[in-house]
Amino acid sequence: MRCLVTGGAGYVGSHVAQELLDRGHQVVVLDNFSTGHRKAIPVGAELREVDLGNVEETKYLLAKEKWDVVLHFAALSLVGDSMNDPCHYLKRNTETSLNLIQACVEGGVKKFIFSSTAALFGGENRVVPIPDDAGIEPGSPYGESKFFIERALKWADKIYGLKFACLRYFNAAGADIHGRLGEDHRPETHLIPLAIDAMLGRRPLLKIFGSDYPTNDGTCVRDYIHVNDLADAHIRSIDQLEHKSVTYNLGNGRGFSNLEIVRGIERVSGRSVPWEWGESRIGDPAVLIADSSRIRKETGWNPKYSSLDDIIGTALHWREKNPQGYNE
Numbered sequence: 439m440r441c442l443v444t445g446g447a448g449y450v451g452s453h454v455a456q457e458l459l460d461r462g463h464q465v466v467v468l469d470n471f472s473t474g475h476r477k478a479i480p481v482g483a484e485l486r487e488v489d490l491g492n493v494e495e496t497k498y499l500l501a502k503e504k505w506d507v508v509l510h511f512a513a514l515s516l517v518g519d520s521m522n523d524p525c526h527y528l529k530r531n532t533e534t535s536l537n538l539i540q541a542c543v544e545g546g547v548k549k550f551i552f553s554s555t556a557a558l559f560g561g562e563n564r565v566v567p568i569p570d571d572a573g574i575e576p577g578s579p580y581g582e583s584k585f586f587i588e589r590a591l592k593w594a595d596k597i598y599g600l601k602f603a604c605l606r607y608f609n610a611a612g613a614d615i616h617g618r619l620g621e622d623h624r625p626e627t628h629l630i631p632l633a634i635d636a637m638l639g640r641r642p643l644l645k646i647f648g649s650d651y652p653t654n655d656g657t658c659v660r661d662y663i664h665v666n667d668l669a670d671a672h673i674r675s676i677d678q679l680e681h682k683s684v685t686y687n688l689g690n691g692r693g694f695s696n697l698e699i700v701r702g703i704e705r706v707s708g709r710s711v712p713w714e715w716g717e718s719r720i721g722d723p724a725v726l727i728a729d730s731s732r733i734r735k736e737t738g739w740n741p742k743y744s745s746l747d748d749i750i751g752t753a754l755h756w757r758e759k760n761p762q763g764y765n766e
């Protein structure tokens with residue numbers, strides 16, 4: 439397949455681009471490097487430096503070249519940021535995605551994979567683990583923007599026949615099992631890389647946001663899914679799109695509290711993580727755990743790196759080998 443990967447210089451997109459290349463597909467990365475890194479683009483992928491806000495350049499790229507599938511990772515993606523700047527998140531994520539969807543329709547693209555999110559499920563009164571057909575109640579403007587794009591894709595299928603997979607990742611974590619790629623957000627806001635950096639002495643300490651959530655130890659619970667397992671899910675989902683569109687929740691079905699993550703890092707590394715309590719972060723739901731039975735049943739997906747030790751171990755390995763991250 440000839441694949442266009444938007445946001446392929448970012449964390450999840452680079453790992454999926456690598457997996458596509460490993461399986462013999464052609465990959466072109468579209469990125470504006472707002473949060474991505476040139477060095478994260480896997481060897482063998484081509485680059486088109488384009489901002490999806492630029493309608494003309496986006497349309498030109500989609501029309502000029504032929505694509506078997508477009509995988510759309512590029513977005514503003516931080517829950518906390520979106521609470522501070524809601525209009526910017528809503529506008530930017532929906533506008534850039536609509537530009538891309540329209541360009542795909544005009545360019546004759548038939549298959550589209552979209553990075554959706556567990557942040558669609560913000561409300562606290564729902565079934566856990568969360569099935570794909572659970573009621574949507576975004577807890578943040580970020581989640582709301584992703585829900586709008588899911589709806590836009592439904593209309594693009596209905597009106598133009600664009601087949602889509604909405605993949606609602608729970609918390610992406612870990613690093614390439616062969617050590618080629620890792621997680622390097624700047625600034626970093628994610629729990630596991632921050633806790634690892636605190637443990638390595640690269641930052642003074644980790645703050646754990648909130649101690650009075652309605653969970654066993656009072657800290658938030660998340661379902662961490664290894665980024666290589668996510669990559670496999672993307673490729674399996676493409677195969678589903680011959681005749682139908684799909685929406686899948688993607689997680690391991692097991693939740694870990696923020697304190698359990700800190701203890702896990704201490705266990706895997708044999709070193710302590712310096713931490714202190716911080717204020718709760720506005721927009722954070724207490725518990726997010728996926729019911730991924732639909733993708734398992736329909737595609738045979740079965741996460742290989744589901745243990746916390748695999749997730750933390752690969753993240754730690756990459757960070758120790760790349761203390762400056764991608765160093766750009």
Ligand SMILES: NC(=O)c1ccc[n+]([C@@H]2O[C@H](COP(=O)([O-])OP(=O)(O)OC[C@H]3O[C@@H](n4cnc5c(N)ncnc54)[C@H](O)[C@@H]3O)[C@@H](O)[C@H]2O)c1
Nearest residue numbers: 445447448449450470471472473474490512513515553610
């Ligand atoms: N990381 C997670 O835990 C997680 C969980 C659920 C969903 N997601 C979604 O997965 C996707 C990837 O997340 P990530 O953690 O890899 O983020 P990331 O910030 O590492 O990657 C995003 C990439 O998109 C590029 N980009 C952003 N806006 C662009 C634009 N307008 N034009 C061109 N390129 C642009 C950035 O430069 C970057 O390379 C996002 O859509 C995010 O919402 C992530």
Ligand SMILES: O=c1ccn([C@@H]2O[C@H](COP(=O)(O)OP(=O)(O)O[C@H]3O[C@H](CO)[C@@H](O)[C@H](O)[C@H]3O)[C@@H](O)[C@H]2O)c(=O)[nH]1
Nearest residue numbers: 515517555556557608609627628629632645646647658719
């Ligand atoms: O310094 C920190 C950073 C995070 N946390 C907590 O750790 C948990 C996980 O936070 P984080 O790693 O920032 O991920 P989320 O906010 O859960 O969001 C991620 O996972 C979502 C899906 O669940 C995606 O939609 C988002 O794009 C992605 O950033 C939350 O309870 C945070 O409050 C801390 O306590 N201290």
